[in-house]
Amino acid sequence: MTPSMDRQGHAPIDAREATALLGPADAYVACVLDIVGARALALDALLRVSRVEWSTEVNTACVECVDRPRMLLNPVFVVQRCHTPERLATLLLHELAHVSMGHTRMFPRPTVAHNIACDAVINREISAMAVQYDAHVERLTALLVDEYDAAEAPWFLLRPPPGWPAAPDWQASTGAPRRLRSIHRRLYDPQQLQVRHAVQYSEIVDALQQVCHAGPAAGARGKRPVLPEDCTRLLGAHGDTPIEERALTGGRDAVGGDVFDAALTPINGRLAGAGGPEMVEQVQRAQRRASLERALRALLVRCVDNGSARRRLEWTTAPSRTALPMRDRRAPARVALAKAFGTPRPLLFADETVYARPLPQGVTIYLDTSGSMSNLLPVLHASLVPLRRQLKARMLLFSTIVAESTAADFDAGRLRTTGGTSVTPVLEHVLKEARAAATGGRAGARTVVLLTDGIFEAPSAALANALHTHGIRVHLGVIGNGPSHEAEAWVASSTALPTL
Numbered sequence: 001m002t003p004s005m006d007r008q009g010h011a012p013i014d015a016r017e018a019t020a021l022l023g024p025a026d027a028y029v030a031c032v033l034d035i036v037g038a039r040a041l042a043l044d045a046l047l048r049v050s051r052v053e054w055s056t057e058v059n060t061a062c063v064e065c066v067d068r069p070r071m072l073l074n075p076v077f078v079v080q081r082c083h084t085p086e087r088l089a090t091l092l093l094h095e096l097a098h099v100s101m102g103h104t105r106m107f108p109r110p111t112v113a114h115n116i117a118c119d120a121v122i123n124r125e126i127s128a129m130a131v132q133y134d135a136h137v138e139r140l141t142a143l144l145v146d147e148y149d150a151a152e153a154p155w156f157l158l159r160p161p162p163g164w165p166a167a168p169d170w171q172a173s174t175g176a177p178r179r180l181r182s183i184h185r186r187l188y189d190p191q192q193l194q195v196r197h198a199v200q201y202s203e204i205v206d207a208l209q210q211v212c213h214a215g216p217a218a219g220a221r222g223k224r225p226v227l228p229e230d231c232t233r234l235l236g237a238h239g240d241t242p243i244e245e246r247a248l249t250g251g252r253d254a255v256g257g258d259v260f261d262a263a264l265t266p267i268n269g270r271l272a273g274a275g276g277p278e279m280v281e282q283v284q285r286a287q288r289r290a291s292l293e294r295a296l297r298a299l300l301v302r303c304v305d306n307g308s309a310r311r312r313l314e315w316t317t318a319p320s321r322t323a324l325p326m327r328d329r330r331a332p333a334r335v336a337l338a339k340a341f342g343t344p345r346p347l348l349f350a351d352e353t354v355y356a357r358p359l360p361q362g363v364t365i366y367l368d369t370s371g372s373m374s375n376l377l378p379v380l381h382a383s384l385v386p387l388r389r390q391l392k393a394r395m396l397l398f399s400t401i402v403a404e405s406t407a408a409d410f411d412a413g414r415l416r417t418t419g420g421t422s423v424t425p426v427l428e429h430v431l432k433e434a435r436a437a438a439t440g441g442r443a444g445a446r447t448v449v450l451l452t453d454g455i456f457e458a459p460s461a462a463l464a465n466a467l468h469t470h471g472i473r474v475h476l477g478v479i480g481n482g483p484s485h486e487a488e489a490w491v492a493s494s495t496a497l498p499t500l
Helices: 015-022 025-034 043-048 075-081 085-100 112-132 142-147 178-188 201-211 242-249 252-260 265-270 290-304 331-340 377-390 407-411 424-439 461-469
Strands: 051-054 061-064 070-073 279-282 313-322 349-358 364-368 394-398 402-404 414-417 447-452 473-479 491-497
Touching: 015 051, 015 075, 025 051, 025 070, 025 085, 061 085, 061 242, 070 075, 070 085, 075 085, 075 142, 085 112, 085 142, 112 142, 112 178, 112 201, 178 201, 290 377, 290 447, 290 473, 290 491, 364 377, 364 424, 377 407, 394 414, 394 424, 402 424, 407 414, 424 461
Parallel strands: 051 070, 364 394, 364 447, 447 473, 473 491
Antiparallel strands: 061 070, 279 414, 313 349, 394 402
16 A cells, blocks of 8 residues: 555655564564453464565555465555554454455455455454453444544445444434445444344345445436445455455465464354355365264264153054953954854954154254365265265255255255354254144154354354253264364264364
């Protein structure tokens, strides 16, 4: 970013002067750890990144994946706009969230509208996290407030309203289209800050495309807002410079996901991503891993056999014949008629046998197909294909939706996903099926298995209580370095699955 790109009226400063003023990038970035809640916001993960460097080849910040991954920061932007640790923390969290949420995988050819939608979700999550961890909200949102006008559409979507969260002024955006204002209110409603996925990416994109003009300037287009031709007004890397383009098209999420997987577990868990339009992802064929297959088999077999005999047996009746007349209502008449006609007494009478019939021994599996699973799915899929057939498993897929998978589609690696992650739709789906089965007098699934990397929000207490009420046991098979959730009340067991 050059001095001429400054939109806030700051005095011009060149990159050399800015770099000299700031000192080494690693040392400057370390200052964010002194702010309240920094480690809760996973900012200490930056210390595990190979290098943090200054670069004028990026507009604001960019995670570059080369032989050794680097976090690149524009020194001019940092001097002029990130002059407090909290402002720098917001910039760093924003860029890390792009990697964490897998945004470059979510939209093959992202437009400006897609990029604004992604930034709107990220900025909302950072703001909500500041409230959740009692950080200094005004300081952590100051960069967003300064960068984007509360009355200018569509940019007001990228910041909280004035006075937020204590007394948000929703009238600040009065001149903006009603649909955008509705989305903004849902994003920043103080009563809904714990709710994830309140607004979908696709919903924001659709609204922007419908109410905004595309072009460099409004001209005579009236009050309708205008989408710019590039993303230079946005924080983070959006492919507007050659080095950003290389980072985004060179597998940044695939490589960066591996590098940051352990370091960003805390932020991954909270910024799991709301997903985009549903699509089919083709999983590449991978070699079966014996250790993973053994661990999966043990988990699935244990879950099939889990529970008491009463839960695994169904009592039923069948007609039979017996020498005892007690259960045959026609027995007295048959005996009397035989005596009257001088014939032998009947030897066998109608009876009913009660016996226990084993319930079907299949297992219901919910497989995580979200963006954070993309590097783990091939090897997991390779082991699941034979196990699904052998154990008669019912396979469902989940991201921010739950989708049934046919045997043919699953074996071919055609898996449906939205790119985001949420465990709530899974548990709601389990409960819905259990209630439907109970209403119809059938035995619903009481034990389910979730195969995941663990990167998702914990469900609400009400949902966890409903699972307990219906006697539903949820077993997790966690692959990768994500959280195990083993201490959470809704989890019956959590098993770490090997990747080698």
